[in-house]
Amino acid sequence: MNGDSTAGAILSVLFDSDPLTRPELSQRTRFSRPTVAEAVRRLLEIGLISEAGVRRGGLGRVPTCYQIAPTAGYVIAVDIGGSNLRIAVADLTGTVRVERRQATRGTGARQVAAQTARMIRDAVRDTGAALGPLRRVGVAAPGVIHADGRTMSTAHNLGDDGPFDLLTPLEAAVGAPVVLDNNVNLAALAERWRGHGAGVTTFAFLAVGAGIGMGLVHNGELLRGAHGAAGEVAYLPLPGTVPHGQRPGHGRELLAAEAGGYGMLAAIEARPTWEGPRPSTVEELFAQSAAGVPPARELVDAEAHQLGLTIASTCAVFDPDLVVLGGGIGSNAQLLPAVRRTVAALVPFPPRLESSALGEAASLTGALRIALDGAREELVARGALGGTAGEELPTGTIPSPRAAWPARLG
Amino acid sequence: MAEMAGPSVPARQQLMRSMNEQLLLDHIRRAGRVSRADLARISSLSKPTVSGVLADLERAGLVRVSGTRTGLPGPAAVLYEIRPEAGFVLGLDVGRKYLRGAIGDLTGTVRARASLRSQAAGGHGRVAQLVQLAEQLCAEVGVDLPGITQVVLGSPGVYDPGRDALALAGALTGWERPVVLTQLRRAFGADLVMVNDVDAAALAERSHGHGRQVDSFAFVSVGTGIGMGLVLGGRLHRGAHGAAGEIGYLPLGHEDSSDARDARRRGSFEAAASAAGIVRAARRTGMRGPVSARHVFAAADKGDERAAKVVAAEALLVAKAICAVVTVADPNLVVLGGGIGQATGFLDAVRRELRHLAPVQPELRVSALGPDAVVDGCLAAGLDRAWELVTATPLPESPGAA
Numbered sequence: 165m166n167g168d169s170t171a172g173a174i175l176s177v178l179f180d181s182d183p184l185t186r187p188e189l190s191q192r193t194r195f196s197r198p199t200v201a202e203a204v205r206r207l208l209e210i211g212l213i214s215e216a217g218v219r220r221g222g223l224g225r226v227p228t229c230y231q232i233a234p235t236a237g238y239v240i241a242v243d244i245g246g247s248n249l250r251i252a253v254a255d256l257t258g259t260v261r262v263e264r265r266q267a268t269r270g271t272g273a274r275q276v277a278a279q280t281a282r283m284i285r286d287a288v289r290d291t292g293a294a295l296g297p298l299r300r301v302g303v304a305a306p307g308v309i310h311a312d313g314r315t316m317s318t319a320h321n322l323g324d325d326g327p328f329d330l331l332t333p334l335e336a337a338v339g340a341p342v343v344l345d346n347n348v349n350l351a352a353l354a355e356r357w358r359g360h361g362a363g364v365t366t367f368a369f370l371a372v373g374a375g376i377g378m379g380l381v382h383n384g385e386l387l388r389g390a391h392g393a394a395g396e397v398a399y400l401p402l403p404g405t406v407p408h409g410q411r412p413g414h415g416r417e418l419l420a421a422e423a424g425g426y427g428m429l430a431a432i433e434a435r436p437t438w439e440g441p442r443p444s445t446v447e448e449l450f451a452q453s454a455a456g457v458p459p460a461r462e463l464v465d466a467e468a469h470q471l472g473l474t475i476a477s478t479c480a481v482f483d484p485d486l487v488v489l490g491g492g493i494g495s496n497a498q499l500l501p502a503v504r505r506t507v508a509a510l511v512p513f514p515p516r517l518e519s520s521a522l523g524e525a526a527s528l529t530g531a532l533r534i535a536l537d538g539a540r541e542e543l544v545a546r547g548a549l550g551g552t553a554g555e556e557l558p559t560g561t562i563p564s565p566r567a568a569w570p571a572r573l574g
Numbered sequence: 575m576a577e578m579a580g581p582s583v584p585a586r587q588q589l590m591r592s593m594n595e596q597l598l599l600d601h602i603r604r605a606g607r608v609s610r611a612d613l614a615r616i617s618s619l620s621k622p623t624v625s626g627v628l629a630d631l632e633r634a635g636l637v638r639v640s641g642t643r644t645g646l647p648g649p650a651a652v653l654y655e656i657r658p659e660a661g662f663v664l665g666l667d668v669g670r671k672y673l674r675g676a677i678g679d680l681t682g683t684v685r686a687r688a689s690l691r692s693q694a695a696g697g698h699g700r701v702a703q704l705v706q707l708a709e710q711l712c713a714e715v716g717v718d719l720p721g722i723t724q725v726v727l728g729s730p731g732v733y734d735p736g737r738d739a740l741a742l743a744g745a746l747t748g749w750e751r752p753v754v755l756t757q758l759r760r761a762f763g764a765d766l767v768m769v770n771d772v773d774a775a776a777l778a779e780r781s782h783g784h785g786r787q788v789d790s791f792a793f794v795s796v797g798t799g800i801g802m803g804l805v806l807g808g809r810l811h812r813g814a815h816g817a818a819g820e821i822g823y824l825p826l827g828h829e830d831s832s833d834a835r836d837a838r839r840r841g842s843f844e845a846a847a848s849a850a851g852i853v854r855a856a857r858r859t860g861m862r863g864p865v866s867a868r869h870v871f872a873a874a875d876k877g878d879e880r881a882a883k884v885v886a887a888e889a890l891l892v893a894k895a896i897c898a899v900v901t902v903a904d905p906n907l908v909v910l911g912g913g914i915g916q917a918t919g920f921l922d923a924v925r926r927e928l929r930h931l932a933p934v935q936p937e938l939r940v941s942a943l944g945p946d947a948v949v950d951g952c953l954a955a956g957l958d959r960a961w962e963l964v965t966a967t968p969l970p971e972s973p974g975a976a
Contacts, residue, residue: 366814380902382806389904390790391934399901399933401894402825409930473825480823480841481804481902483813510825510842512742513732513815 168547170195170203175212175232176544179257179536183216183229203547204230211296212236212543232256238295239539240287240338241532243304243347244268244280246321246374250528251283253291256543258536261295262287263528273307273319273328281337288338298340299542302535304347304527305330308392313344320418321374321426343534347371348395349386350530351522352379355488357533359521367486368478369520370397372471372494375424380482398422402473423470425493431463450498468499472506479511490520594619594627599636599965602656607640609651628654636660636964656681661723661964664711664762665952666704667771668729670745670798673700674946675707677715677722678953680960686714687946697748701757708762723960725762726952728774730799732816740768742820744840745799767959772819773810774951775943776803779909780810781954783947784939788906792899793941794821796892797912800844804903822848826894847891849914855884871917889920893927900932911941 173193178184184192190200207213207230214233218226236256243250246268253262264287269279280303288298307319307326314331334342352369355361361369361381369379378395380387387394398421399408411421419426425446432443438459443449452460471494475487489495489503497519507514522529597617602608605616610628614621631637638657642650661680667673674689690707694700704727712719731743731750739752748754759766769777776793779785785793785805793803802819804811811818822844827837836845845851849867856870859880873881892915896908910921921940928935941947 378902382811387806387903390906390936391904393900393934394902394904396901396904396933399897399931401897401931407930408933476823476825477898478902479817480821480843481802481818481899482811483815483818483820485814510823512820512823513734513817515814 170199171207171212171547172544174200174203174207174230175547176540178213178230178232179540183219183231185219185227185229187227189230233296235293235296237297237299237539237543238291239299239532239535240284240301241304241528241535242280242284242301243350243528243531244276244306244322245347245527246306249276249280249283250525251287252528252532253287253295254532254536255295256299256536256539258532260532262291268322271323273316273322273324273326273330276322276324277328277330277333281333284334284337298338299539300340300535301334301338301342302350302531302533302538303330303334303342303344304350304531305344306347309344309346311392316344325418341538343538345530345534346377346379347527347530348377349379349388350534351490351520351526352381352386352488352530353533354522354526354529355490355520356381356384358529359526360486360488360518364486366482366484367488367515368395368475368482368484369488369490369526370471370475370478370494371491371526372424372489373491374426375419375422376471376474378474378478380478380484382482397474397478400474400477402470402477423467423474424491428463428467428493431466435459446493450496454498464498465502467493468502469506471499472503472510475503475507475515475517476510479507479513479515483513484515486516486518488518488520490522490526492524495520495523592627594623595631596965598624598627599631599656602637602654603961607653607655609643609653611651613654658683661960662715662717662721663953663956663960664708664719664722664725665774665949665956666708666725666727667774667946667948667952668700668704668727668746668749669771669948672945673703673707674949675704675711676946676949676953677711677717678957680723680957680964682953682957684953686711687949688714695747697746697751697754698757700746700749701754701761704758705761719762723963724956725766726774726956726959727758727762727766727768728771728948728952729768730771730801732770732820733768734815742817742840767956769952769955770801770803770812770816770819771948772801773803773812774949774955775911775941775947776805776819777810777951777954778943778947779803779911779941779951780805780808782950783941783943784907784909788937790903790905791907791909792819792896792903792905792936793909793911794892794896794899794915795912796847796910796915798849799840800848800895800912802899804899804905806903806905821895821899824895824898826891826898827851843891843895847888847895847914852884852888852914855887856881859884867914871914871920875918885920886923888914889923890927892920893924893931896924896928896936896938897931900934900936904934905936907937907939909939909941911943911947916940 174189177192186200190197211233213230216229216231218228238255241252248265249268250265252260254260305316306321307316314329315327316330317326348371351371355369361367365384367381371377376398378397380395406421411418420430428446449460453464504517520526601616610624614624637654640653640655642652644650658679658681663678666675672689673692676684676687678684688710730745731740734741739755740750743749772795779793785791790806795801800822802821804819823841824843827842827846852867852870853865856865870881870884874885925938
């Protein structure tokens with residue numbers, strides 16, 4: 165059994181490291197050199213690690229270095245958005261090998277899930293055997309994921325309030341475990357991994373796209389809340405907003421009440437007159453605002469003010485070190501000065517405010533993170549017992565810590 | 575909890591009791607009363623070792639014999655327990671109208687309680703009254719102030735390390751001046767700890783109240799001031815600047831119930847929903863005479879329509895604040911406290927409003943704790959620290975030791 169835990173320790177070191185020699189592995193894992201040598205032999209035999217050449221320049225014998233084998237396996241990350249589907253293929257060190265996107269077609273979770281499944285199948289086919297077996301798929305979903313880890317609700321920007329079993333069609337597409345989480349939570353995780361949140365233990369990621377949502381990191385972990393509702397800031401009872409129980413319509417119509425893209429488009433429509441051509445997209449609105457068109461500036465300022473109120477509310481309750489503004493609209497740097505003004509006027513101890521370092525790739529990066537975590541944990545736990553290229557891994561639900569969301573929301 | 579210890583960390587914290595002494599102390603603390611043989615069994619130490627360590631701990635005044643256990647076969651077993659007087663915690667609650675205090679011993683038993691009506695117009699007088707209160711409590715227990723292991727001060731506001739002073743404590747005149755902290759440290763020692771008063775009440779709620787059974791809850795206090803203590807994962811969440819739960823600053827006040835200057839000073843929600851906000855709202859409806867928040871609630875109870883409208887608007891405002899707490903942190907439970915929060919029937923009115931506002935409904939309860947909640951929370955916070963300080967103190971060297 166000792167050999168297995170040694171192999172697991174070697175793998176966890178090599179996942180995040182340059183190639184290492186056996187003495188270095190012994191030092192890092194604190195296992196003896198003979199134990200490490202035996203585990204390295206086993207890991208080479210089953211194809212999880214490979215020789216990375218020799219390191220020259222030192223004195224004495226030329227040592228062989230080891231790395232995670234390029235064919236040890238791979239993961240797929242998917243971000244399901246209202247306008248775009250994104251997919252990334254990465255090896256087990258987290259290096260992205262392929263990244264693609266296509267426009268989201270059709271309406272409703274069923275059609276979007278089918279399109280996502282096709283996209284994953286195509287990526288698996290195109291990757292072939294070049295990277296070894298597919299180990300895990302991580303999916304950023306645009307709604308609330310229930311405690312069962314498979315059902316999604318309130319995916320308003322797919323035009324679907326749910327509940328909808330998202331996991332089954334995706335699992336059916338691939339022979340590997342699939343793990344789902346909410347796209348905003350994943351964006352917060354990503355910001356902690358590769359963005360402004362690195363090393364910050366308490367921060368908030370405010371995602372503004374079609375609608376608005378927040379991912380909170382508390383002591384380095386996602387704060388999900390007792391009912392999975394932590395960060396559902398679209399329901400903040402801010403001045404001028406309609407209580408959520410009284411919001412009209414369903415699906416995308418519900419987003420018009422939020423401080424996001426749909427809300428901004430609705431605000432453009434609501435103005436009886438416009439100087440010059442009325443913008444038909446949020447991008448055009450921002451462009452007009454930058455050019456100084458008065459109604460456009462007013463709407464962008466109103467949006468920034470609303471985001472500032474959202475952040476001020478978050479500070480009054482949670483007092484984070486840092487708030488990252490992200491999402492297709494939130495990461496627009498034009499918003500930042502006005503957001504800062506509102507926050508400074510309302511918050512006694514304002515947090516650091518930044519635009520997302522990851523931009524539109526934040527949720528996809530978070531999905532990659534959970535796919536890697538799952539794949540690596542499984543290999544480390546199994547050590548040198550398994551992991552032969554091409555073997556069948558069991559598929560199944562990864563239990564999500566998210567608590568049950570009441571059905572009446574759906 | 576803000577540790578304002580500054581540079582002078584007592585040297586005793588750097589020295590440790592031996593591993594065996596700490597191990598046995600922990601076992602005795604958990605067990606309450608325990609025999610030498612049982613200690614040997616649960617600690618896996620030999621009986622002679624246990625006897626030796628117990629003798630040392632007894633000599634140091636940390637444990638004592640508390641009787642014998644009879645009724646079992648064999649000789650009667652001597653039982654040991656923690657000596658309660660081995661450590662004391664002093665908790666002080668700095669309120670606007672009253673100063674309250676209590677001393678608890680190392681086993682958590684409260685040994686003395688007292689309160690004073692605050693006479694002070696400024697920080698200096700308030701510190702003097704706190705010292706007077708502390709000395710009265712110490713005399714009752716029979717210790718002197720330096721003999722207190724840990725002092726914990728529950729106060730409005732937060733500790734601002736940038737100014738080395740309290741901040742957001744506007745309700746107490748002069749309390750934010752840096753000299754106040756200097757005087758408090760001079761009176762109560764450099765290792766004085768400050769806890770926000772509502773956070774302290776939340777800690778009391780966690781130890782003795784509705785918060786005992788849940789992983790996460792918010793204690794929302796609505797009275798002359800407004801604040802919240804947020805417990806996440808069983809621990810008080812203070813936030814990056816100690817300002818988590820300063821919900822008075824929620825941007826929720828609406829123009830007609832708020833006072834612009836008051837809103838700038840203490841936050842828009844607090845200006846609208848605290849007692850002063852209720853009085854302003856009542857005046858706007860045309861209520862005359864000596865109006866107080868208590869009076870408005872009493873009038874509403876008796877069927878006064880104007881007062882009932884004010885109370886209904888207050889319930890909606892508080893429900894909005896709770897909705898904000900739910901959408902950000904989503905706790906299992908929200909406990910409502912404070913003079914307004916604990917008013918009869920108010921919780922039901924808040925619950926009715928919250929149904930239309932929040933995406934999920936937390937459990938809502940009225941705090942069952944009385945006016946001693948802040949002091950009790952200070953004692954709870956201080957007890958763990960006192961325990962650490964006491965058990966980390968080195969034993970006096972026994973004669974002949976190397």
